[in-house]
Amino acid sequence: MNAFTSPTIVAAGFPSPGEEWREPRLDVRQLLGLASEGSFCYLMRSADMSAAGILNGDVLVASPTLVAGSTDIVIATIDEATQVRRLLRIGSVAFLVPEDPARPHAQRRPLLSGDSVLIEAVVLCNIHGLSEASRLALSNHPPHANVNRLLGLHLPAVFCTLVKGSSMQGAGVFDGDIVVVDRSQRPAPNDVIIASVNGRFVVKRFIQARGSVFLLSDHPLTPPVLVTTEMGFQVWGVALFSLHLLHQRIKNRLREQRRQGR
Amino acid sequence: MRRSVIALVDCSNFYVSVERIFHAALQKRPVVVLSNNDGNLVAVSAEAKALGLKRGMAYHRCRSIIKQHRVAVFSSNYALYQDLSDRVMQILADFALLRDGLRQQEIYSIDECFLDLSHIPSEQLLDYGRQMQEAVLHATGIPVHVGIAPTKILAKIATEVAKREPSHADVVNLVDLPEQELDAILETMAVGEIWGIGKRRAQILQAQEIFTAEILKYTPPGRTRHLLGVVGERITYELRGLACIPLEVTNKPKQGIMASRSFGRPVESQQELAEAIAHYTARAAEKLRRQQSVAASISIFVSTNRFDPETPPYATGASGRLLCATDFTPDLIAVAQGLLQQIYRPGIRYHRAGVYLSEIGPCHVIQPDLFGGYDFEQEEKKARLMATLDVITNFCGRDAIFFGAQGLERSWQAKSRWLSAHYTTRWSDLLQVT
Numbered sequence: 001m002n003a004f005t006s007p008t009i010v011a012a013g014f015p016s017p018g019e020e021w022r023e024p025r026l027d028v029r030q031l032l033g034l035a036s037e038g039s040f041c042y043l044m045r046s047a048d049m050s051a052a053g054i055l056n057g058d059v060l061v062a063s064p065t066l067v068a069g070s071t072d073i074v075i076a077t078i079d080e081a082t083q084v085r086r087l088l089r090i091g092s093v094a095f096l097v098p099e100d101p102a103r104p105h106a107q108r109r110p111l112l113s114g115d116s117v118l119i120e121a122v123v124l125c126n127i128h129g130l131s132e133a134s135r136l137a138l139s140n141h142p143p144h145a146n147v148n149r150l151l152g153l154h155l156p157a158v159f160c161t162l163v164k165g166s167s168m169q170g171a172g173v174f175d176g177d178i179v180v181v182d183r184s185q186r187p188a189p190n191d192v193i194i195a196s197v198n199g200r201f202v203v204k205r206f207i208q209a210r211g212s213v214f215l216l217s218d219h220p221l222t223p224p225v226l227v228t229t230e231m232g233f234q235v236w237g238v239a240l241f242s243l244h245l246l247h248q249r250i251k252n253r254l255r256e257q258r259r260q261g262r
Numbered sequence: 263m264r265r266s267v268i269a270l271v272d273c274s275n276f277y278v279s280v281e282r283i284f285h286a287a288l289q290k291r292p293v294v295v296l297s298n299n300d301g302n303l304v305a306v307s308a309e310a311k312a313l314g315l316k317r318g319m320a321y322h323r324c325r326s327i328i329k330q331h332r333v334a335v336f337s338s339n340y341a342l343y344q345d346l347s348d349r350v351m352q353i354l355a356d357f358a359l360l361r362d363g364l365r366q367q368e369i370y371s372i373d374e375c376f377l378d379l380s381h382i383p384s385e386q387l388l389d390y391g392r393q394m395q396e397a398v399l400h401a402t403g404i405p406v407h408v409g410i411a412p413t414k415i416l417a418k419i420a421t422e423v424a425k426r427e428p429s430h431a432d433v434v435n436l437v438d439l440p441e442q443e444l445d446a447i448l449e450t451m452a453v454g455e456i457w458g459i460g461k462r463r464a465q466i467l468q469a470q471e472i473f474t475a476e477i478l479k480y481t482p483p484g485r486t487r488h489l490l491g492v493v494g495e496r497i498t499y500e501l502r503g504l505a506c507i508p509l510e511v512t513n514k515p516k517q518g519i520m521a522s523r524s525f526g527r528p529v530e531s532q533q534e535l536a537e538a539i540a541h542y543t544a545r546a547a548e549k550l551r552r553q554q555s556v557a558a559s560i561s562i563f564v565s566t567n568r569f570d571p572e573t574p575p576y577a578t579g580a581s582g583r584l585l586c587a588t589d590f591t592p593d594l595i596a597v598a599q600g601l602l603q604q605i606y607r608p609g610i611r612y613h614r615a616g617v618y619l620s621e622i623g624p625c626h627v628i629q630p631d632l633f634g635g636y637d638f639e640q641e642e643k644k645a646r647l648m649a650t651l652d653v654i655t656n657f658c659g660r661d662a663i664f665f666g667a668q669g670l671e672r673s674w675q676a677k678s679r680w681l682s683a684h685y686t687t688r689w690s691d692l693l694q695v696t
Contacts, residue, residue: 018344018372020520023687024552025345030656031689156349157401159685162692178692184401194695199287201695232289236403254689 026160028147028243032124032250034063040121041145042075042084043138048106049073049084051099053174053244054126059138060084061147062121073123073246079116084123125245127151128172130179130192134240151241157184159237161194161201168192168203170218173242176251179203181237192239197231203239266505267379267387267437269410270417271354271394273347274425274432276373276404277305280346281336283403284685284693292333296321298524299676300337337678345686347372349402357394368509376414376509384438391433411436414507415500418457419475423447448476448501458497463490475501519557521546522616526676528566528573529612535564536599537669542617543598544668547591548655550619551648558587558621560594562601567613580605587623590644591651594619595667 042060052073054060060075068074070089075082076096085096096117098106111117127150129135141150152158163177171192173179179194187193187206194203195215204215204225213227227233245251273279277295282288292310294303303319313331315324321335328335350373355365358377366378382390391408398406409420416436424434436444454464456475466489472478478486479501486494496506521542529535539562550557563579580601584593598617654663683691 018340018347020522021340022344022348023341023684025687026689156352160692161695163696164694165696167696178689179695183403184397196286201286201693203695232286234286234289236286 026153028061028125028151028153031254032061032063032247034061034124040064041141041143041147041150042121043141044084044126046084047102048098048100049086051101052086052246053128053172054084054123054246055128055172057129057135057139059127059141059145059150060123061125061127062123064121066122066124068119068122075120075123077116077118077120082120087119122247124247124250125243128242128244130171130173130239130242138241151180151243152182153180155182157237158182158240161203163203163242167217167219167222168205170220171205172244173203173218173239174244176245178243178245179239180241180243182240183237185238187235187238194236194239196234196236197225197227199232201236206235265380266412267382267384267410268412268414268417268505268509269357269377269379269391269394269408270370270414270421271375271377271398272407272409272421272425273350273373273398274405274407275305275307276347277336277338277343278307279404280343281334281339281682283346284682285334288334292331293336294328294333295336295338296680297338298678299526300679304338335680337681339678339682339684341684341687342682343372346402346404350398350404350406351375353397353401354394357390357397364511366509366511368511376417378509379410387437388433388435391435392431395433405432408433409436410434412503413500413505414509415457415497416503419447419451422451422455445476445479448479449474451475453478456497456501458493459490463494466490518618518620518622519546519549520616520618521549522563522614522618523676524567524614525612525674527674529615529674530608530610532602532606532608534669534674535606535612535615536602537667537672538615538674539598539602539617540595540665540667541669541672542615543595544591544665546617546619547589547594547648548652550622551589551625551652554625555622556587556589556625557584557594557619558623559583559619560597560601561618561620562598562605562616563618564602564605564612564615566611570611570613573611573613576610578605578607583621587621588644589625590648591665593644595665599667 040062042062044054044056044058044060047056062075068087070087072087073084074087075084078096085098088095088097093110095108095110097108100106127138129138137150148154159181161179161181163173163175163179166175173192181194189206189208191206192203193206194201197215202215204217207214207216213233215225215227278293281293281295290309292313293307294310294315295305296302297304300321302321303315303317306315306317310333313327313333315327315333327333351367351369354375354377355367359366359379359381368376370376379387379390387410391410395406395408398404407421407424409417409424411417411420420434420436424430424432451474453459453467453472453475454461467478470489472481478498481498483495483498486498499506523542525538529538559581561579561581563577565577566573566575568575582597582601584597588594651663685691685693
């Protein structure tokens with residue numbers, strides 16, 4: 001049998017036609033324009049910016065090198081306390097303003113020359129956990145977390161989708177958000193899922209009751225949908241995170257690329 | 263002797279299955295995928311097959327059927343297919359035997375791989391096969407066929423059986439199958455269907471009245487060796503359940519970087535050919551920089567269409583070395599175009615061109631050429647220019663900035679009129695949900 005261990009074989013593997021065309025997988029750092037170094041993740045521990053779509057327990061991805069412009073959301077140290085605020089500037093006067101609808105009259109005095117204020121970083125996006133497990137993963141993230149790993153973009157069953165419309169606003173999923181989806185998970189009741197219905201993809205909350213499946217929107221004016229057999233309903237995946245882009249430049253970037261096409 | 267168990271996992275109608283992941287309305291509709299340049303059908307869904315469409319048919323010949331039955335048509339989107347292939351292979355690797363820190367998986371093509379399952383007890387194999395099938399289907403939405411057998415050739419036959427007979431629910435295990443039952447399967451398999459036996463070899467066997475896999479199995483190995491050489495002898499042993507074609511597990515390190523395409527139409531002028539060569543060089547150099555390497559050698563090749571009966575076949579190429587390994591696109595383009603000047607012949611209808619970068623090394627090792635001609639400041643400038651170019655390309659797309667040598671019109675580029683989005687590799691192409 002020794003004759004058969006020589007390296008020549010019957011049929012060599014086909015050169016894969018895709019090999020030459022392989023593109024690197026989606027990379028959040030590339031989307032945000034972050035260099036390999038010099039960015040950090042920050043866990044939001046308040047509702048101070050909830051009107052801007054940043055909820056308690058979200059992870060903020062921020063750039064320490066970007067120069068903060070007016071209307072940017074920034075991480076600032078004010079009198080030795082780290083806070084997330086919107087920077088508003090007019091002439092030589094600057095304000096650092098919270099956006100919490102529960103406290104509409106929070107202090108809005110201008111920054112004075114004697115104030116000890118340090119702007120640490122400009123917030124580029126916030127990551128919102130859509131399931132209990134992903135919220136836990138966010139709150140336990142290591143200080144120098146790799147954003148792509150945190151979102152699971154290296155996993156074979158994880159895909160990204162783009163949200164159009166605000167039907168899931170109540171769940172923290174806004175128009176223009178990127179939703180990270182795990183296709184391998186089976187949905188549990190109340191999970192936010194991506195499903196195909198009538199040949200279209202939707203993001204909705206998955207509810208089972210009395211032997212039927214309902215798709216619920218998290219928007220007061222959108223009624224629930226009862227799933228019937230002729231809709232061709234199929235679960236596409238379970239939503240893990242939504243990425244809310246805060247910086248106008250990055251949002252524009254997405255749009256510009258789309259117009260250019262290939 | 264070590265027990266051998268090999269599984270072959272084969273994605274069903276891979277390109278069609280991938281398009282269906284991202285097009286919810288196409289689950290039951292007929293779908294076809296066209297080859298490069300939208301020429302022929304390369305993938306045909308079961309529904310489209312039922313309409314009489316077949317792989318290899320020219321698109322323009324079946325346009326009326328496609329229109330009449332509202333068949334969904336796609337240009338081949340290899341970047342997307344390759345990404346899904348990588349995902350499928352990543353999932354399947356975890357099922358393979360782990361030896362010397364390496365998963366015993368051979369990625370055989372974009373939609374097939376062999377796995378060593380010798381660590382799984384025989385009675386569990388069928389279940390294990392189903393688990394693999396479920397895992398891939400769940401994580402990606404791609405259905406697969408699984409064939410399990412003691413040898414590669416038999417595993418390939420097992421997947422054929424799985425495809426042919428729906429009663430097996432896509433998983434077939436031939437390990438420990440009684441000899442008569444196996445022979446009954448082999449009897450239904452023509453020699454031409456056996457993996458590794460092409461048309462020519464099949465003809466040689468048929469001339470000797472060896473028509474089925476079963477007859478081949480019981481032909482003395484010495485005789486098949488006489489007929490087909492060592493290849494035939496190995497196939498005979500493999501049909502008998504003796505593994506003699508090993509898995510090719512080791513991932514060959516990427517030795518060279520290739521960028522090649524066929525044209526959308528025949529190209530004759532040197533001007534256009536030079537544009538194409540420059541364009542592919544720029545692509546290859548971009549890949550080179552992405553893996554932080556430099557290349558010291560560049561080859562180009564051009565060829566006619568060997569399927570075009572009106573063009574005499576012609577192919578040629580040339581290689582050149584750089585004084586100093588580089589990733590600087592203009593330097594590489596200059597060498598590539600110099601090579602083209604040497605090999606260009608007028609009056610030939612060129613169909614394809616390509617560029618191959620080799621002698622690749624890491625970019626942080628500086629190798630000044632023999633005559634000491636290394637200007638640090640100059641190199642620093644070049645590196646900065648390329649880094650800027652890559653950043654702009656990254657954010658604004660490939661067409662935002664490019665070298666004049668790549669041409670403005672590029673009317674020679676292949677057509678892909680029905681290309682779907684690059685859902686998994688470009689932020690601008692994400693699947694939209696409402």
